[in-house]
Amino acid sequence: MKTEQLIFKSTDNGIIKKIKNFSFSPDLLLFFGSPSMLKNSSTVEHFRDLYPNAIITGCSTAGEIADVNVFDNTLVATAIKFKSTKVVYNSIHINAVAESRTAGKELIQKFDFNGLQHIFVLSDGLNVNGSELVAGIREALPRKVNVTGGLAGDGADFNNTYVIGNKNLVQSKIVTALGFYGDNIKISYGSLGGWDSFGIERQVTKSEANVLFEIDNMPALELYESFLGDKAKDLPASGLLFPLSMRTSSDEEPVVRTILAIDREAQSLTFAGDLPEGSSVKFMKANVDRLINGAENAANVSLTPLEGSKVEFAILISCVGRKLVLKQLVEEEVEAVKDVFGEQVTLTGFYSYGEIAPFLKDAVCELHNQTMTITTFTESN
Numbered sequence: 001m002k003t004e005q006l007i008f009k010s011t012d013n014g015i016i017k018k019i020k021n022f023s024f025s026p027d028l029l030l031f032f033g034s035p036s037m038l039k040n041s042s043t044v045e046h047f048r049d050l051y052p053n054a055i056i057t058g059c060s061t062a063g064e065i066a067d068v069n070v071f072d073n074t075l076v077a078t079a080i081k082f083k084s085t086k087v088v089y090n091s092i093h094i095n096a097v098a099e100s101r102t103a104g105k106e107l108i109q110k111f112d113f114n115g116l117q118h119i120f121v122l123s124d125g126l127n128v129n130g131s132e133l134v135a136g137i138r139e140a141l142p143r144k145v146n147v148t149g150g151l152a153g154d155g156a157d158f159n160n161t162y163v164i165g166n167k168n169l170v171q172s173k174i175v176t177a178l179g180f181y182g183d184n185i186k187i188s189y190g191s192l193g194g195w196d197s198f199g200i201e202r203q204v205t206k207s208e209a210n211v212l213f214e215i216d217n218m219p220a221l222e223l224y225e226s227f228l229g230d231k232a233k234d235l236p237a238s239g240l241l242f243p244l245s246m247r248t249s250s251d252e253e254p255v256v257r258t259i260l261a262i263d264r265e266a267q268s269l270t271f272a273g274d275l276p277e278g279s280s281v282k283f284m285k286a287n288v289d290r291l292i293n294g295a296e297n298a299a300n301v302s303l304t305p306l307e308g309s310k311v312e313f314a315i316l317i318s319c320v321g322r323k324l325v326l327k328q329l330v331e332e333e334v335e336a337v338k339d340v341f342g343e344q345v346t347l348t349g350f351y352s353y354g355e356i357a358p359f360l361k362d363a364v365c366e367l368h369n370q371t372m373t374i375t376t377f378t379e380s381n
Helices: 035-040 043-050 097-109 130-140 220-234 237-241 288-306 320-341
Strands: 002-009 028-033 055-060 064-066 069-071 074-081 086-093 116-123 146-151 174-181 185-192 195-208 211-215 244-247 255-257 259-263 268-271 280-286 313-319 346-352 354-358 365-368 372-379
Touching: 002 346, 028 035, 028 043, 028 064, 028 346, 035 055, 035 074, 043 055, 043 074, 055 086, 055 116, 055 174, 064 074, 069 320, 074 346, 086 097, 097 130, 097 174, 116 130, 116 185, 116 354, 130 146, 130 354, 130 365, 146 185, 146 313, 146 346, 146 365, 146 372, 174 185, 185 288, 185 354, 195 244, 195 288, 211 220, 220 237, 220 259, 220 268, 237 259, 237 320, 255 365, 280 288, 280 320, 288 320, 288 372, 313 320, 313 354, 320 346, 320 372, 354 372
Parallel strands: 028 055, 116 146, 313 346
Antiparallel strands: 002 074, 028 074, 064 069, 064 346, 086 174, 116 174, 146 354, 185 372, 195 211, 195 280, 211 268, 244 255, 244 280, 259 268, 313 372, 354 365
């Protein structure tokens, strides 16, 4: 496997002055950048023309990861050339949020399952119900094949998110998927958080899919604002600092849900994934050291199945809420991952509105918020 990375920064008017090219012709090109960089620059189109045989995808972000650096308002391009691995691209449009489950199922059904090792998914971050998308993916997924990926971001603005289609279209309301085939590719994953729950466990008493109306028979927004205090005026962005831990049964591993939007008239909160009526929720807050340790532990979890093989390439998808909490320490969680993998690894990725991964190897994939989710790639001779 060969990898190479280029970072493009914009001028004041958002135009990239000089576009560099890669030293080899890639099989796969991944672009992670701010919404303005994706929409206003012609960089993606340039590489589509230059490498017509390469598969191209990527998405808008709430921050871009390149090696151990975290950038804002850049475009990070990573080229990968495999020795023998075959990569197949598929995509699907989502015209309405209610179509999320069907779209996830139909997207996976587009793949030939023979020889399929893993699927990597990138989705619009706002015009989708992430947990329904993942539920549809699970319905169609063959045994012993799993999915990782994430939801596109838009800083802390929550206005527009974009995904790059293979034919150089930068668009909303689309989900793309990469299927990896072959006996020589090893793909593993890890996804962990580091947030602390606090307060009593409460019950969701009124909700519709990912829209939460009442907790313990109280208006959800009113209750949430009472916990946020002065930070309530900055919703929905400040909600990233106080996500909810949710589980539907007492023996279930909790998942984290992050706010995407609020409706003051309805006193409701819209989350990245479902919060079913009757489920139990607890408020959460950040612990900086635990967030960094969570990233390190996610790297160790992803390393275990490789049985001593070195990670050559890794995609890191971390939640925008972690970035807002860590602030100037944000690069420490990326450095913690690099320390586990070693200097030989090429790291790329982004800060997201949701992460897709199983909790553990051979478990089903879930939609997460506030985690560091890592997908690693190693190719044998």
